[in-house]
Every structure is written in structure tokens, then in C-alpha cells.
Amino acid sequence: MQILITNDDGINAPGLEVAYNIAKSLIQKKKGSITIIAPTTEKSGVSHSISFVRPSLIQKISNNKYALEGTPADCILAGINYVMKDKKPDLIISGVNMGRNIADDILYSGTVGAAMEGALNGIKSIALSQQYSKETYSSNNPFKCATKYGLDICKKILKDNPFSNSKFMGFYNINFPSCSTKEVKGIKICNSGKRKKATFEMVPQSKSTERNFLWIKHNQQNSQSLKKIDEHYLDKNFITISALKTDLSWKEKNKKLIKIFS
Template identity: 40%
Template sequence: MRILLTNDDGINAPGFAVLEKIAAQLSDDVWVCAPAEEKSGAGHSLTLNEPVRLRRHGERRYSVTGTPTDSVMLALRTILQDKKPDLILSGVNRGANLGDDITYSGTVSAAMEGALAGIRSIALSQVLNRDSDHAAFDAAEQWGEKVLRPLLGTPFPERTLVNVNFPPLAADRINGIRIVRQGFHDYSRGSVVEGRDPRGLKYYWFGLHAIEHTLDHGTDLEAMADGHVAVTPLQLDLTHEASLAALAERYE
């Protein structure tokens, strides 16, 4: 099985080293193509107004001066064009990609790009508790293979992917794995910090620490609160089917 690894925290991120360990348990044909620097919050963006450079760091190991989406695109169209990967893994992200986070996430968007290319794609994120006394990525490192193995033999419908989040717990305190739907946050409480740079010009800095979590039953947010690994199938078709007929009537 050929595996392509990418992320949005950059090729040298600690979570990416964890992903490489997980992938090594699944295959010996593992390739890396990830952003050269952190691209958190890049979403499903492409670099269109400047050139993107592909740099080789060793056998099967490359970085891209662009976004996570750029990384997947370049990997599939250049270094792996003769033999596409069977699996794309994106992560392990430093921090949660739960609920509405997925719309901003470069980690999830890299997996989206893989799904668009018809390749089985999975995003992985480690929710963090900065006050904990265990290794930050302990849950992902110890539970990664357990979560991924069943997914390898599971058919993925066209244009779908899977989003995995590990709770902020030591691996031996995790209560299991839950298959859950996407939850939702209350972003109205997110913070914007105003400041001035050394030249006296005003700037704004977005902060996410004050966002409220809505713990609806059966969601990824509830799974985290209950100490479970959250596994969420996602689809790329954003059409709201229930509105089609009502809108069509407006144009008759």
C-alpha cells in the first residue's frame, strides 16, 4: 500500500513525526509532501498569485512552499504521477478539528483534495490540553493504528473522507472510539484582539479560545468531552437537498 503523508503544521511539526510513526505501522511505501512552513487555517486554498516550489529533503520526502492543498496537488501531479497513492493521511494536527473547524482547517482540506482525486483520505488531529502531564500526542501515537486499520478495508463512497480527532488524554485513559457526526460551535463568542505595531498602525489578531462548544448528542464535540476518539465521515457535496424544490418554485 502506497501512502502519502501531508499536514498543515509544516513538515517539521511534532505531530507530523507522529504521523510518520503511525504510517510506518501500515506500510513501508510511505511518501511525504507537506508545507515547508505552518499553514494552519489555510482551508482548501490554492496558491495562485506566486510560484510554488517543490523541495526534496531525502528519499520519498518533499516540502512545498505553499498550502496543504498545493502539497497534495503537486505530489499527485509530479512525484507520484506514475503511481498514485492508495491512501492519503493528513496530520497529526496540533489542536482540534471539530465541528465548524473543518471549514477552516488545512489538515482536513488536504484530505478533501485527496478525496476529489478519488483517493481514500483521512485527516487526523490531536486535541490538546496544555496543562496535562502526559506527552501531547500520546493519544494519537498509541491509538492511530487502531483507528486506521478498520478504515483501510471500509469502502469510501465517492467524494467522501474521514475526519479523526483524538481526545486530550493519556492513551490509557481513552474510553474507546465513536463514530459521530459533525458538531457546531458558537463562533459569535470568538475574540478579536486589537493592537498597534511598532509603526503605530492598527492591526487585528483573531483568537479562538473563547468559542463555546454546543454538545449536541452524537457529535464529535460530545465524543471529545466524553474521552473518546471521534471518527466522522464527511462529504464534499455541500448541496442542501431539502432546499432545491423550494428554490426552484421561486423561479417558475
């Protein structure tokens, strides 16, 4: 098994080691290799973007570990078409992200965007994210839940192989709660939620200057009061798994549009 790992937190992010250890256990006693290609700097919020108008410098850090001046999706393309072109990846692990990727977040997430790029290339892809709180963020290891449960979850997904063989391949978004490993209540398979208002807004810089600067602000809020969605379960200390797909078509509306324009 050939595994490609990336993230959106950057080549020096601690979650990368957690993903590597998961991958190492997955190929134990099997022939295979692990390749890490991650952005040189943090690329949170870049979604599924690619560096279309400029080249991306790639640097070899160590054996099978590379830093790319690009986005997480760029890292996937670099792996498939350059670094691993002779032995293309069988599995892509994106993460482990420092912070949750749920609800509207998945549309902005570089972690999820990398998994989507893998799926578009017909490769099994899994995005892993670790929710954190003020307490767990300042702890020695904020990735305890991802470390303890990540391997078994990936094993089960790969064993049952629930990846679509259709033209639009699916992928998986997994989030781990910000609690101790003993407090994890279980696993919930669920849909992504929708927040009451836009996740982000743009606000002016507080200091007065000759030039006007605007900052992106994250609106801290909970999803709409819906049960059985990712945020609801994650906040109740469940690990959440959501199956996603690259086909964004709104098929029901397309059927109505056919009637309107026929």
C-alpha cells in the same frame, strides 16, 4: 500501497512522524512506499486554499520527503501531479495535527482541507488530529493517544472500505482526546458540532502605532449544548470519527428554490 502524508503544522512538526509510523505499519509486508510532502512553514487555518497566483518552491529534504512553499492542499496536488505522478497515492494521511479539528474548526483547518483535496481527486483520505491540554502540550509526547490508537482505526476504515464510489467521494476526520491512553473511553461516530457564535473574530492590536493592525482571535467556547456531536464526545475522552463529503449542496433548500423560481 502508495501513501502520501501531509499536514498543516509544517515539515518539522512532530505529528508528521506519528503519521509516518502509522503509514509504515499499514504497508508492512506489502509492496508500497510512503511519500511526505508538507508545507515549509506552519499553515494552520488556511483551510482548502491553494496557491493559485504564485508558484510553489519544492525542496527535497531526504528520500521521499519534500518541503513545499504552499498550503496543505498544494502538497496534495504536488504529490499527485509531480512527485508521485508515475505511482499515484492510494491513500492520503493528513496530520497528525497538533490540536483538535472539530465543529466549525473543520471549515478552517488545513489538515481537513488536505484530506478534502485528496477526496476530490478520488483518493482515500483520512485527517488525524490530536487534542491537547496545558498538561499534555508540555509533556514529552502529546500524541500518545494518536500513536496508540491511530493505526488500528485506519486499518478498520481501510479494511471495510467505507469510501463513497459516487462522484463526490467522502473522507474521514478523526480526533484523539487529550488524556492518557488508559483514560480513553472508546470510539464515537458522530456529526460535527456548531458553536454558539463565530469561532474567530478580528481585534485591533493593543499597542498604538501609526498603522492599524488587526489580529485574528480565537473565541474559546464550547459547541451548542448538543449531545452526540464531536466536541461533546472528545471532551469526555472518546476518540471521534466523522465522515465528511465534498458535496456542499443544501439539497433540501434547492428543492424549495426550484418551486420558487419555476
